[in-house]
Amino acid sequence: MTTALELPSTEEEIWRYSRINELDMSKFASGKLTTTVEGGEGVQLTGAVATALVGSGMHVQPDMFAQMNTDTPDVIALQIGKNKVHTQTVVITHSVDKSGVVAYPRLVIDAAENSEIVVVERFTSADNVHSLVVPVVEVHAAQSARVTYLAINELGKNTWQIGHQVAVGERDSNVRLFTVALGGDYARMRAEVRLVGQGASAQQTALYFADGTQMHDFRTLQSHEAPRTHSDLLFKGAVKDTSKSVYTGLIKITENGTKTEAFQTNRTLTLSRGAWAESVPNLEIETNDVKCSHASTVGPIDDDQRFYLESRGVPPEIAERLVVFGFFDEVIDRLPQSEFLAGIRDKVIAKLGGTK
Amino acid sequence: MSTLEIRDLQVSVGGTQILNGITLTINSGEVHAVMGPNGAGKSTLSAAIMGKPGYEVTGGSVKLDGQDVLAMPTWQRAVAGLHLVMQYPTEVPGVKLSEVLSEALVARHATLPNLNKTINEEAARISFDTELVNRAVNVDFSGGEKKRNETLQLAVLKPKIAILDELDSGLDIDALRDCAKRVEDATNETGMGALVITHYSRLFEELKPDFVHILAKGRIVKSGGPELADELERDGYAAYAEAAK
Numbered sequence: 001m002t003t004a005l006e007l008p009s010t011e012e013e014i015w016r017y018s019r020i021n022e023l024d025m026s027k028f029a030s031g032k033l034t035t036t037v038e039g040g041e042g043v044q045l046t047g048a049v050a051t052a053l054v055g056s057g058m059h060v061q062p063d064m065f066a067q068m069n070t071d072t073p074d075v076i077a078l079q080i081g082k083n084k085v086h087t088q089t090v091v092i093t094h095s096v097d098k099s100g101v102v103a104y105p106r107l108v109i110d111a112a113e114n115s116e117i118v119v120v121e122r123f124t125s126a127d128n129v130h131s132l133v134v135p136v137v138e139v140h141a142a143q144s145a146r147v148t149y150l151a152i153n154e155l156g157k158n159t160w161q162i163g164h165q166v167a168v169g170e171r172d173s174n175v176r177l178f179t180v181a182l183g184g185d186y187a188r189m190r191a192e193v194r195l196v197g198q199g200a201s202a203q204q205t206a207l208y209f210a211d212g213t214q215m216h217d218f219r220t221l222q223s224h225e226a227p228r229t230h231s232d233l234l235f236k237g238a239v240k241d242t243s244k245s246v247y248t249g250l251i252k253i254t255e256n257g258t259k260t261e262a263f264q265t266n267r268t269l270t271l272s273r274g275a276w277a278e279s280v281p282n283l284e285i286e287t288n289d290v291k292c293s294h295a296s297t298v299g300p301i302d303d304d305q306r307f308y309l310e311s312r313g314v315p316p317e318i319a320e321r322l323v324v325f326g327f328f329d330e331v332i333d334r335l336p337q338s339e340f341l342a343g344i345r346d347k348v349i350a351k352l353g354g355t356k
Numbered sequence: 357m358s359t360l361e362i363r364d365l366q367v368s369v370g371g372t373q374i375l376n377g378i379t380l381t382i383n384s385g386e387v388h389a390v391m392g393p394n395g396a397g398k399s400t401l402s403a404a405i406m407g408k409p410g411y412e413v414t415g416g417s418v419k420l421d422g423q424d425v426l427a428m429p430t431w432q433r434a435v436a437g438l439h440l441v442m443q444y445p446t447e448v449p450g451v452k453l454s455e456v457l458s459e460a461l462v463a464r465h466a467t468l469p470n471l472n473k474t475i476n477e478e479a480a481r482i483s484f485d486t487e488l489v490n491r492a493v494n495v496d497f498s499g500g501e502k503k504r505n506e507t508l509q510l511a512v513l514k515p516k517i518a519i520l521d522e523l524d525s526g527l528d529i530d531a532l533r534d535c536a537k538r539v540e541d542a543t544n545e546t547g548m549g550a551l552v553i554t555h556y557s558r559l560f561e562e563l564k565p566d567f568v569h570i571l572a573k574g575r576i577v578k579s580g581g582p583e584l585a586d587e588l589e590r591d592g593y594a595a596y597a598e599a600a601k
Contacts, residue, residue: 307408311408312460314431319431326449
């Protein structure tokens, strides 16, 4: 079925710089991931009620991959009731076990009024697995609900990801979407937040680190559709060896979005001469009386910072590690506390130390 | 006993010759002040000794106890016993002073059994707020905090020879006294030698120079004792800027 569809091309702005032209869907057949869910007691739904929640947060299909996911999703649905606080972090772990598979995991988080939930979703595979994961996570945060979601991409070197995160925040809700991208061959994430109720707020935060020939590709949207909404996006990454990263982000404020505050920052360190990164911030503002800023930088480690540390007697490779960790520090500070933070740190160290 | 021997050092920056042959010898326990007007090459001298990128040595030599300093990468110069106190210390986001000192000591194979205790003691000695030890180095520090931080590092790392590039700039009187006194103490307690680069002599109330050298247009045009600093304070640099032409 999938082979009949025409893939998008890099001619389209949203696919510009991507590796979509390399994708051959005929190499993949629909398959399943091995998935475990921990801490879901009391909030995880199954069967028809779970499937019925699909579409809670994503009302339109942003592209054909989201559509394919919607057509044949492997659903995990979490629903938390009004005024409930789910104290346990829900941890979902997906493993891609074999090559030649395209999988469509779908996570729905439906948080009722004044509820609170934290969810971590990990994607893993071995380096020799040539497969494609097309994950969609959709979040619906009702009035005053508080949702924290952390995606960790620890896919192997030959696994592709084309994913979506879509969140809708109602009045006075708070949604925090975190992404840690370390793995994958070409790993794309389109992360969109719609603030539709007055006073809704969202934070989007990402840490990415590509090496070898990896490519990390992020497309973000902060859509302010109600007054006094607030969004803050911070994406920081590094590219090493001949890897690549792309960030394009849009802050959109509709005419209803008066007194909105929206911030967007993307910074990428290029750690090798052969590495490449692109950063394209955009603003689209249809009303006055808003506070908005965006900042983007791509470049190598600051020479003065390096010299400062080396002049204290710190060897170059340690100085580089300190500066890179220092660079990631504000992102790591924002990440929700979880048992995975130490592992993330170790992987970043391994990537810094390794040469390919 | 250590000796930093600078001979006929010539340095250019961006193709322009800034230092035209500097010769200076600094022994343990000695304080050498290098004074001069703006643009004389004072900061270039400190940057070149430490190997800052962009400062090209076109002639001469720098030796520390006979070792060729110019052949070493920057970090090895520090490990060998040189230390640069910067005029404008660089902000390093997300990197704590304790991490920097810990790595600097590891590189010297000199792990202090109780680094934090040492840091706290040294911080108290110069009225440096220990809260700042666990913040990112120099980020959002005041001018005084930055120089106290530089002085603290010097006190913990105990170099053989320190190069102080305008320690006094941007400092209020209290911070200046604390930092200058700590450097003076190091010359007495651990026999540290110091190359003190400065525009003004106010630093010398606490840090007593044994020798004063006047740098103008990339050359040392006069050397003498502490009295030379008094003369400069009184008459200014005009005569020396003229002499260097």
